[in-house]
Amino acid sequence: MRCSAFIRIVVVLLTLLTTWYFAEKFYSNKVDMKSLRSMFDNKAEEAPRKKKVKFSCGNEKPxxxxxxxxxxxxxxxxxxxxxxxxxxxxxxxxxxxxxxxxxxxxxxxxxxxxxxxxxxxxxxxxxxxxxxxxxxxxxxxxxxxxxxxxxxxxxxxxxxxxxxxxxxxxxxxxxxxxxxxxxxxxxxxxxxxxxxxxxxxxxxxxxxxxxxxxxxxxxxxxxxxx
Incomplete structure (x- = not known):
């Protein structure tokens, strides 16, 4: 009985540890990706779009x-x-x-x-x-x-x-x-x-x-x- 109970406790602990490990790895990557996307989005918002300027008669140079x-x-x-x-x-x-x-x-x-x-x-x-x-x-x-x-x-x-x-x-x-x-x-x-x-x-x-x-x-x- 004692041996059986001990095995159950070990299995539960291993399950918890495994769940925690994968959850930590998965969610940390999600956070990193979100942060990375946010960084590029901000950069895109900060950089003004370059418009092609046309001059007299629609020429490319003034x-x-x-x-x-x-x-x-x-x-x-x-x-x-x-x-x-x-x-x-x-x-x-x-x-x-x-x-x-x-x-x-x-x-x-x-x-x-x-x-x-x-x-x-x-x-x-x-x-x-x-x-x-x-x-x-x-x-x-x-x-x-x-x-x-x-x-x-x-x-x-x-x-x-x-x-x-x-x-x-x-x-x-x-x-x-x-x-x-x-x-x-x-x-x-x-x-x-x-x-x-x-x-x-x-x-x-x-x-x-x-x-x-x-x-x-x-x-x-x-x-x-x-």
Whole structure:
């Protein structure tokens, strides 16, 4: 009897000790995990979320004082039209309903930033004469923005190409059928413009069926001093 009672006491004690051991281990881990989670949650609350700041014309970098910000985007195939933003104002776009197939051109006063005029010229089935009448009278101190849409090159003749070259273009004489082209130059700059992109229509590399990918460019243009 005494031996049986002793064994029962030992079993009870072992059960209690085992229960205590696992309970201690389990609950201490739970507390540690809770504390750890709480620590990271607090860190997350303390760290402010970084917002992507956009500047004039939605550009990623600000322009210094004395500069105009711009963004220019070519058309996408013959579906989505181009857009031109200058000094935080959209001056040509599908929404403004002042763009068209071919070459979309905006003329801006380089000193004041005032818009002079805009127009779109069909370079596939249209006549080049209206384009020449638009760009030949451009005066010194005028910024010239060009964005292609669908086809900028089929009717672009040597005279028009030479005028764009005089505006600072490096690619005007190379633009062909359905190429992509964006350009910012000016009358009287006497140098090659740093603001130009050109991509050839190539069925091996085209992003769209029959057209290359969209071109996009942003930057800062110094105001012309009087």
């Amino acid at each position: 322009c210094p004082d004395g500069y105009f910000a711009f963004q220019i985007i070519s058309g996408a195939a013959n579906v989505v039209g181009p857009s031109i933003c200058f000094d935080n104002t959209i001056i040509m776009s599908s929404v403004k309903n002042n763009i068209g197939r071919g070459l979309n051109i905006a003329l801006i006063n380089a000193s004041t930033g005032a818009l002079i005029k805009t127009n779109a010229f069909d370079m596939y089935s249209g006549d080049v004469k209206p384009l020449l009448e638009f760009i030949k009278p451009v005066k010194d101190g005028t910024l010239v923005f060009v964005a292609s849409y669908d086809d900028p090159g089929t009717k672009l003749n040597d005279e028009a190409r030479s005028i764009f070259t005089d505006f600072g273009s490096s690619y005007a004489k190379k633009v062909r059928f359905r190429d992509g082209w964006i350009f910012v130059g000016g009358k009287g700059i006497n140098a090659k413009s740093p603001f130009e992109q050109h991509i050839k229509n190539n069925k091996e590399t085209n992003k769209y069926d029959g057209w290359p990918e969209v071109l996009e460019m942003e930057g800062c243009i110094p105001k012309k001093s009087n």
